[in-house]
Amino acid sequence: MSEVLLGIHHVGKVYPRIGRHGAGVAALARLLLARPATDGFVALADIDFTVRRGESLALVGENGAGKSTLLKIIAGVLQPTTGRADRVGSVGALLELGAGFHPEYTGRENLKLAAALQGLTGAAFDARLDEIIAFADIGEHIDAPIKTYSSGMVVRLGFALVTALKPDLLITDEVLAVGDESFQNKCIAWMERYLADGGTLLLVSHSLYHVKKLTQRAVWLDHGRMRMIGASHEVAIAYQAFHEAKQADAKADAAAVDSAALGQYAVTDLSIERCDADGLSLHGSLKSRDGRRPHVALGVVRIDGTPVYGTTSEIDGAALNETAAGSFEFALTFSDWRLLPGAYRLRAHALDPEGMRVYDTVERDFTVIGDSRELGLVRLPHRWN
Amino acid sequence: MNPLFRALVERELKNRFLGGVLSPVWWLAQPLLTLGVYALVFGLFMRSPVPAKYGDSFVAYLAVGLWPWLAFAESVTRSATALIAQSALITKTALPRAWVPLSVVLVTFALNWLALTVIVLLFKLLGLSVHLSGILLSLPVWFALGLTAIGLAWIVSTAQILVRDIEGMLGPLFMLLSFVCGIQYGLDSIPSAWRDAVLANPFTHAIARLHDTYLAGAGPALADAWLLAGGALVALLGYAFFRCVAPHVDDYL
Numbered sequence: 001m002s003e004v005l006l007g008i009h010h011v012g013k014v015y016p017r018i019g020r021h022g023a024g025v026a027a028l029a030r031l032l033l034a035r036p037a038t039d040g041f042v043a044l045a046d047i048d049f050t051v052r053r054g055e056s057l058a059l060v061g062e063n064g065a066g067k068s069t070l071l072k073i074i075a076g077v078l079q080p081t082t083g084r085a086d087r088v089g090s091v092g093a094l095l096e097l098g099a100g101f102h103p104e105y106t107g108r109e110n111l112k113l114a115a116a117l118q119g120l121t122g123a124a125f126d127a128r129l130d131e132i133i134a135f136a137d138i139g140e141h142i143d144a145p146i147k148t149y150s151s152g153m154v155v156r157l158g159f160a161l162v163t164a165l166k167p168d169l170l171i172t173d174e175v176l177a178v179g180d181e182s183f184q185n186k187c188i189a190w191m192e193r194y195l196a197d198g199g200t201l202l203l204v205s206h207s208l209y210h211v212k213k214l215t216q217r218a219v220w221l222d223h224g225r226m227r228m229i230g231a232s233h234e235v236a237i238a239y240q241a242f243h244e245a246k247q248a249d250a251k252a253d254a255a256a257v258d259s260a261a262l263g264q265y266a267v268t269d270l271s272i273e274r275c276d277a278d279g280l281s282l283h284g285s286l287k288s289r290d291g292r293r294p295h296v297a298l299g300v301v302r303i304d305g306t307p308v309y310g311t312t313s314e315i316d317g318a319a320l321n322e323t324a325a326g327s328f329e330f331a332l333t334f335s336d337w338r339l340l341p342g343a344y345r346l347r348a349h350a351l352d353p354e355g356m357r358v359y360d361t362v363e364r365d366f367t368v369i370g371d372s373r374e375l376g377l378v379r380l381p382h383r384w385n
Numbered sequence: 386m387n388p389l390f391r392a393l394v395e396r397e398l399k400n401r402f403l404g405g406v407l408s409p410v411w412w413l414a415q416p417l418l419t420l421g422v423y424a425l426v427f428g429l430f431m432r433s434p435v436p437a438k439y440g441d442s443f444v445a446y447l448a449v450g451l452w453p454w455l456a457f458a459e460s461v462t463r464s465a466t467a468l469i470a471q472s473a474l475i476t477k478t479a480l481p482r483a484w485v486p487l488s489v490v491l492v493t494f495a496l497n498w499l500a501l502t503v504i505v506l507l508f509k510l511l512g513l514s515v516h517l518s519g520i521l522l523s524l525p526v527w528f529a530l531g532l533t534a535i536g537l538a539w540i541v542s543t544a545q546i547l548v549r550d551i552e553g554m555l556g557p558l559f560m561l562l563s564f565v566c567g568i569q570y571g572l573d574s575i576p577s578a579w580r581d582a583v584l585a586n587p588f589t590h591a592i593a594r595l596h597d598t599y600l601a602g603a604g605p606a607l608a609d610a611w612l613l614a615g616g617a618l619v620a621l622l623g624y625a626f627f628r629c630v631a632p633h634v635d636d637y638l
Contacts, residue, residue: 015636024547027637031547031630072635076479079632091479099477102396113392117478121388 003088005169005200006051006074011083013069013224016040036081043069044224047083053168056201058211058232060239061221067204070221071095071173074202089168092118094175098154103147107138107157110146114158118165128164135186136160152180159187170194173204188214208236212373233341233371241343241367244304248345265294265350267362268327272346275366276337283331284362286350291326293319295351297358298332303343303365308377310347314355338379341370390484397488401496412496413503416455423447423569433570439600440514448504449519449599450568450592456497457530458559460490464538465545465552468631472638482631483624486538494531505599519599525609526594532616536623543630546637567592587615
């Protein structure tokens with residue numbers, strides 16, 4: 001097993017409350033007496049994981065989840081309140097767009113200090129300067145002050161420097177979100193080569209595509225805590241499902257219609273018996289107050305509500321079995337399942353015997369597991385010619 | 386010199402010369418203007434006497450005390466906001482934070498030492514009573530002031546982040562200190578009731594040693610060792626303060 005390059009041991013970070021009158025003097029006294037902050041905003045709590053040489057790990061999470069704080073602690077820029085971060089080998093960190101660049105200085109001048117900050121100095125820096133400038137590909141702007149650069153040009157310069165450093169551990173925080181598509185592709189290609197050559201990557205990205213493409217494992221941070229750690233495609237699916245569910249809940253709240261209140265026909269049970277790569281089997285039951293045989297509509301939606309497929313017993317010409325007076329049941333199997341990995345929702349609606357009016361809705365969530373990186377909802381049969 | 390520290394010093398040096406039309410000469414022009422104002426007020430209007438052992442040039446007497454004092458006061462005052470000014474750098478990169486105020490002090494002292502050296506050479510050419518040996522013999526005093534400035538710079542640069550009033554207090558404090566350490570007038574001009582208080586100020590002895598070396602051609606003295614020891618003590622205390630506070634200033638920047 002390869003050596004541990006990064007050990008995060010029960011790391012916590014509390015930002016003290018500031019802004020109150022006299023808080024600065026109190027904080028100064030506390031720091032001089034080496035007393036920890038008693039109250040404040042908990043940015044990170046009990047973060048614990050390791051990264052071995054050659055691994056690639058992504059940090060995902062919503063804004064404010066603590067990703068950037070954790071990266072700063074890993075890069076040695078910020079001190080944790082509790083726990084410790086152990087690093088071995090050289091660390092190259094791209095923590096923020098243009099971090100360490102002075103707006104008044106030219107790109108070339110800024111590279112010198114930025115390189116020195118990353119340990120590249122003297123003749124070694126001079127020898128690689130042309131290579132760095134070539135990768136950045138910003139033409140004559142290299143001799144113009146940084147304040148005249150676009151954000152994309154600044155990130156080009158920062159990333160170009162990292163390509164010359166080839167650190168043992170590379171830390172990037174959302175840097176790919178800024179550059180144009182061709183530069184993003186260039187960066188991704190470089191990172192893939194870097195990883196193939198044994199490099200170790202710690203990536204923060206809101207792009208789950210980048211997470212799945214570039215990393216093997218991922219940590220999902222939620223309100224400063226580790227909500228999940230595992231294979232990046234599994235974490236990405238769970239994280240995406242979380243977001244989609246959040247969006248769907250917001251939609252549902254906005255347009256909540258209590259169909260069951262209509263009361264005539266109701267879904268009393270909906271169960272998923274089996275869900276795997278081959279298909280899904282389900283069964284359920286309905287109540288009918290007037291004793292007439294209702295229909296049922298079944299639908300599969302993405303967890304954010306995007307429809308995938310729907311049908312009804314009326315469309316298919318199927319009749320529900322009556323098990324007792326006013327009680328009906330149904331069972332259905334989806335075979336030759338082509339859904340792509342992700343989180344989905346099964347919906348059953350009670351319909352009137354004419355199959356016209358919706359009376360009730362019951363939902364069950366399910367997840368299709370897999371490591372496919374294909375995009376969309378369903379796999380369409382295809383072939384390359 | 387560590388390449389990163391050298392790069393930081395180069396950047397600090399360049400910062401002094403960026404922007405304004407007069408920036409390239411400001412390092413010499415500003416103390417010269419201060420010298421001119423003091424010479425006018427204390428030399429011409431108030432006719433402050435120059436102690437006999439230091440010759441008869443009030444301008445030379447003023448200059449050799451003023452430049453090192455300005456180096457000291459300016460470096461500490463500039464350092465007060467150095468970490469705040471470089472917050473983008475220190476909160477995003479693993480830059481050794483102690484180097485930021487250190488580079489400010491180093492550059493300020495180097496520029497002022499160079500400026501005074503140029504002035505002393507000019508005085509010599511003009512026939513004023515200065516000793517060129519003072520350029521080297523005064524170095525222990527410059528180092529002592531530099532060490533004191535570094536210690537204070539480490540303290541104020543971090544404390545300023547938490548207590549933003551500090552920089553505002555430094556100006557009046559240094560002005561008061563400059564008037565009670567014998568820069569603008571000899572100690573003989575101070576009423577005897579206050580003389581002991583002025584002599585209790587260590588800066589008084591530093592300025593006296595600068596007068597001794599530049600104007601009287603005096604060699605090394607035990608006072609230099611005391612001044613260096615005092616400077617080293619302040620530097621150590623300042624560094625201890627910095628180590629307690631600096632790693633946590635991100636929370637307040």
